[in-house]
Amino acid sequence: MIFRRPHFTEYIMARLVTLGVFTGFFFSTLLYIFIPETDIAFSAIALLIAGFTIFIYAINRGARRMQNELRLINKYLENLEKTEKIDYKAHFFTQEFEDINQNLIKVLDSAKKREEIKQRYNAKLKLKNRQRADMISAIAHEFRNPIASIMGYAQTLEEDKEIPHALQEKFLNKIYNNGVKIEALLSRLVLWNKFESGEATLHPSQFDLYTLAQEVKTSLEEKYPQREIVLQGSSHMVEADRTLLEIVLKNLIENALKYSKDEVVVTIDKGHISVIDKGLGISSSDINKVTKKFYRSGTHSWDNSMGLGLSIVKRILELHGTELEIQSEEEKGSTFSFTL
Template identity: 35%
Template sequence: MLKTKNIFIIFFSLLVLVFAFIFYILANSHLNLLLLKQYEQKIKSLDDTLRFGLLEQLNPQNIKEFATYTRADFIIKKNGELFSSLDETFENFEKKALLNDKKFLTKEFNFKDYNYTIIVYPYFTDFKKFWSKMLLFFGFYLILVLILFYFIGKKLAKHLQQILEFLQNIDTQKNVFLENSIFKELNLLNKKLFKTKDKILKKNEKAKKQSDKISLKNTQLTSVISAISHELKNPLSVIDLSLLILKDENLTDEKLKKELLEKIMRQSLKLNKLTEKLNFVFNFNTQNLKMQDFDLFELCKKIIENPGFERVILQGKSSKVKADEFLIEQVIINLLSNALKYSQKEVILSVENSRLCVQDFGIGIEENQLKLVTKKFYKIDSKSDNSFGLGLFLVKKILSIHKSYLEIFSKPNQGSQFSFKL
């Protein structure tokens, strides 16, 4: 395939040549016609001169002199007498002229007793010189045109090459320079290309964010499945082992049997709580709310009396609220469980004026993670298998349906504070 500049050169060269050919045909025909008309006019002028002044004065002695002055030839016949400016008969003259491709015009006239023929010679040799000059001028003009279109074609080819490079990198951050062109349409195309590149990069960025989000969700889901599997595996292992021991016919220790049954009950209860938590995350809606009046301080007192909350210090006073007691209980349990998990010291639980606050003195949370800890399946330690990443998400969801929100203040290595108000 030809390059753009070569196509330009060939196309315009052919265009110029076709124009030159058509111009030559039309101009040559027109100039020939003009010359013929001029010499026909000359014949008429000579005829008028002969008729009204000189015809009777011409004779065999002065006719050649007259022919020299008028640059024409004459053949005159009167009363059978014939004399001519030619040195030969007209028939021989005509034959020689045809052989030598010599052009001439003739016309016969009758006036009084005279029968005469006028012969004129158009100067076609001068006409050929004219075309030689025209050809030289046209050649010079053609060279200028070719040079001009060569540079235009080269400029256009360079711009098209830039556009091709731009299109190859249109979905990348690489900047490709597109210079301004003498063609308005190409400049408009440049602007359109830059706008298109900007749109594509924005869409790519959006797609990348979506991909990262999906990847994060998949990672989180994998972690959750792993955590659920781990959480299910431990109680099931305890239940299986306890049942295996109980099936032993030789087991007579009633105390051991009772301990094993209590273990099975505890692990069953743990499994039940796990399924309830997962069911709540994926299926809960506001229609399940059971709003009631209760004392938030008394609820906290009841929670910390359970095993596992020995390091919790309760502060505050009675505070009446209206909410779903079971759900608020889940919120408090989750907040206390998190605080105890990440702190080896005491955890302070305070209640006052419908406001609850959990204060720990543990590892704290980095600032860039504060907005992420309440996301579904998000875990600060992605390698940890003892967390679903659902605790704070549940808290946030429960509080939101109670028209409340979770406030978090934390400093790394100093501790965290979680609070809400009903």
């Protein structure tokens, strides 16, 4: 038979019974020797045995209660990771067991807090991994077309030496424009990385907001020669980061040009800037999503250059202590505005 360690009650009872038998035998012998009357001697021995029996029974009950308390504590320890809570109202037979129970409660609470922290960390890690996968997917999506165009035009120029000079110039111009697009995408990634790492800082200066809008208007009209940008308003001095606000205006106006066919109107009224278009518009369910990084609407493919354009605008405006306001109606157009 395999040796098994005794339970607490079994151990206590074995010791008590052994001690009781030897002690009872010893005192019974003494009583029998020193009491001449046999009846009195047997009565005394019977009372001694009854006393020992009551004593052992009382010890047995206490030992069983202590054993049950030990089992309860051991059950908590065995299922520490699965146990949701400990019975805080449990009353223990001795102060030592009560102290063990209280310490066990502290251990369980601490373990649960560590588990919650671990779960939050894992959730953040999963989110970061998902965002990283989204970024890789967005980069691959945005870079594929310009790279394919560059390779296609370059291969044509290399294989066909008889291409007319005018067509060569056109192909080279296409290659250059796609290279510029890739450079712009990379710049946008670098800027977003600065926002993510907290390295982006403001370099404020005083400048005329209307003059800046005029410069952005001129730049985009060269890029979109068939489109019209109407600038309304008057001179207004502000103190802000001129470079970052130029990115904001360029992003908002270029988005309006991409997603509308009519003129784009830019108004400046005492520090309140609005970019208005009569384009596709945005559904009410998408308005709160278009400023999220990597967001792409399934309805109108709001790619915004890897889904970072409006997200960058939002972060720049937050650095300036303001926010982007969007009003839009599908098939009627959108208004993007902010106040400095």
